[in-house]
Amino acid sequence: MLSKKTKYGIKALTYIARKDENFPVQASEISESENISQKFLESIMLQLRKSGFLGSKKGKGGGYYLIKKPSEIKMTAVIRVLEGPIAMVPCVSLNYYEKCDDCPDEDACSVHKLMIQVRDASLNVLGENTLADIAFR
């Protein structure tokens, strides 16, 4: 299951992308428009800023803005930052690999075999979709 954090984060990025204005967008505006708890959203925006998706401006008239073009923001990247691994099992994760405690032999493991296929399928979808794709198409 996708956490609300990730869901809200993607919605917020979409909101900003769709606005496409020169001045920054406030978290309060997004939170109202998208029905997201403001304080919770703030923490998400902060994380998106710290991981290089958003820039921010403090003080009156401040807010958040996209640093890259929507077409350059891959969904794999967003989800990895907000949600963590895309794989459903650590032993098939490319970026967060971990060996299973049980399971002496990964190649013999039926779960491993299956989850590699699921991972590749998801990776394919998420890698081909950019923020532009989901915001405008």
Place this chain on the structure above:
Amino acid sequence: MLSKKTKYGIKALTYIARKDENFPVQASEISESENISQKFLESIMLQLRKSGFLGSKKGKGGGYYLIKKPSEIKMTAVIRVLEGPIAMVPCVSLNYYEKCDDCPDEDACSVHKLMIQVRDASLNVLGENTLADIAFR
């Protein structure tokens, strides 16, 4: 993330499928061989029995056995029973649909759009793989 329950459940089914003997397989044997907590596994086997994947025989010499042929057991079915929805978000789930509290218009929601694609990709993989595929191939 896949829960241990689902992971253990699939491994147990695989173990039984690979044995392919006429007498039932005990949970204790599986738990030892696959390094799974016995009591935890028991509860999983029970669930698999109640949902029609396994039959059981009580008492001495008892155990669990497959009711259908491995090639007739789709991974979608197993995962739906043990893990729940395959979709990453309730609003795109085929079997466990739920509307989002936020989000007045699903068609306009970028997350919705993206997660439909992820769901379809996963569904495709899990629907094409049977127990036979992951146990023997």
Place this chain on the structure above:
DNA sequence: CTATAATCCTATCGGTTTACTAGGTTTTAA
């Protein structure tokens, strides 16, 4: 008939995560 081995059932528990809230501090524009 009895001992044993297995499933079946219910309840509980500690730990972790999630979603959110509280209460500020800091920075900036008007």
Place this chain on the structure above:
DNA sequence: TTAAAACCTAGTAAACCGATAGGATTATAG
């Protein structure tokens, strides 16, 4: 100087997860 915004730290209630405890029930073997 005031207000509006991001920034920061901490906490918290609820849910979930993985596992454990302790038996009840059922079947087989001797």
